[in-house]
Amino acid sequence: MASLSSSAAAARATFMPSSCQSRPAGGGRMARLVTRAAASSPKLPSGRRLRVAVVGGGPAGGAAAEALAKGGVETVLIERKLDNCKPCGGAIPLCMVSEFDLPLDLIDRKVRKMKMISPSNVAVDIGGTLAPHEYIGMIRREVLDAYLRSRAEGAGAEVVNGLFLRYEAPKEPNGSYLVHYNHYDSSSGKAGGEKRTFEVDAIVGADGANSRVAKEMGAGDYEYAIAFQERVKIPDDKMKYYEERAEMYVGDDVSPDFYGWVFPKCDHVAVGTGTVTHKPDIKKFQAATRLRAKDRIEGGKIIRVEAHPIPEHPRPKRVAGRVTLVGDAAGYVTKCSGEGIYFAAKSGLMCAEAIVAGSANGTRMVEESDLRKYLAEFDRLYWPTYKVLDVLQKVFYRSNAAREAFVEMCADDYVQKMTFDSYLYKRVVPGNPLDDIKLAVNTIGSLVRATALRREMEKVSL
């Protein structure tokens, strides 16, 4: 459920803890890992290559499998539903297109304008600071996932249609994992699939928020939001409004701790909302979101209803032995905006690169320490982004007054520029200090005014 319009700079200027280094998150490939390429771990017997199972064929799994296969590792990608339309906001940042070499025809729509709507319907347009080549790409998950999987296959990975069941840990230190799965093969005629096993040296769990690999390895639970979405086909003249525009609604009626959205898809819109703390009321929040967007989706037909959990924070354990988690399975979804696709793909890529480096291109056995290197690198690169969004959520999503201030802040050009920069390129760029101070003052001013109005509101009796 990706989106943006978080005033990243506001939080940076006002609330950035001193311990947080905002180093530019660019490049940082694992050059230093190669020099320590597991010279201590044993060479694989009889010159066989390292075998890795990637469980889950979404963005994380696809990116991981491709990088592993390219690096000379024998890769098996297990996906339970090859035509899966995973419920998703479907927004990807610009850097994903360049970092993963995505062809532009994958992108259904280029969103260049966003409308932020406060609880009292104050509407702010953002996107005016975007350069002509900048946009938020809206994709269909079934299209993106299939593309990444086909690239993995092209690089040499084996894509298997099956459901991962469980794995057995090795009995000796350098033994293999035994993966049990249900193999689906339409030609065999078996309805439920046949149980099969195979041996691998390492497992990458990329099977999403309800990860089975995570359960098997005892990774622990996380808090999660329920995101609920209805796909609505609206008349063409109304669809024109959403040509390049997405909307974000904030308010207690729409969600107590998240936001409601209207995102354009290929030929329809997705209207949805989410919540962590009030999951049983999700239908009420959805009705409220539909009400707020009523005039613009009137006459639309709901063609699909979908829901999915979104993790709120990483699992307590992300690696155990030679099994590790990436993407939603690990819990790499940002707060405030709920963005997950890019971090899933990037974490899959980084995990694969760590495995390739730690195994010296598939010739040596990997160890848990190699997988921990991927965790360390990922945490180092993206911790500032996650922390900033967490602070934004804590400050701006806690009450209607805070949300009013939030929307007011979004009207500021500097905020828009910083927000888009940090979203599109995933870098926390230090801005002009004078502007930052002005921004901090404006933020505090907005919050104070909104809180003051809130106190007046309590006195009003209608």
Next chain:
Amino acid sequence: MAMATSTFSPPASQLALRRQPGAAGRYHLLSFPRLRAAAEEAPVEAPSKPLPSPAASNGAAVKAKEPEPTPLPRFRDSRWVNGTWDLKQFDKSGAVDWDAVIDAEARRRKWLEDCPEATSPDEAVVFDTSIIPWWAWMKRFHLPEAEKLNGRAAMIGFFMAYFVDSLTGVGLVDQMGNFFCKTLLFVAVAGVLLVRKNEDIETVKKLIDETTFYDKQWQATWQDEPKN
């Protein structure tokens, strides 16, 4: 002061559905709002289908259509023109009556909180609270609070000075020269500013926990790192 001229209040049934403002207003600085007085489902919602379990399937094509909820009265005010307050109508002896603007905006927000409305691109709301000058906010909200806090500080200061003098015999001027006394003074001032109700002490403690909670969740995987 001009009377608000909106035609009617939102119907009582709608007000009952929304949370009570008293309970919800005290959010302090906690990230998750406390569960409010339970709101019943809006009476016009169709009985909901059970939510499809995420593991089984991701979604379903919709068959039933929910009945339309009854239309709610929209917010109307003669001074609310084109999505913002018409300042010319808030005239008080030549100058703009900012207090009335603040009142009107508070009323509008309360209305919309109780009765959310559909947005429409033709009547876009563009009102920004920063058009109200800073001194209007100051006069209305800060000064009464400042008066209260200064009063408290003065009372505490007077009695502490008297108390210390009676115990140690050190007069007020000599007290000020002492570093320990200056520290106590600082603590007293900070205390008066931060702790205004008994609950504030708990809030400050919770706030400290809150700021580091997310960090701890991220570092959880490093807790059991094998030391090699």
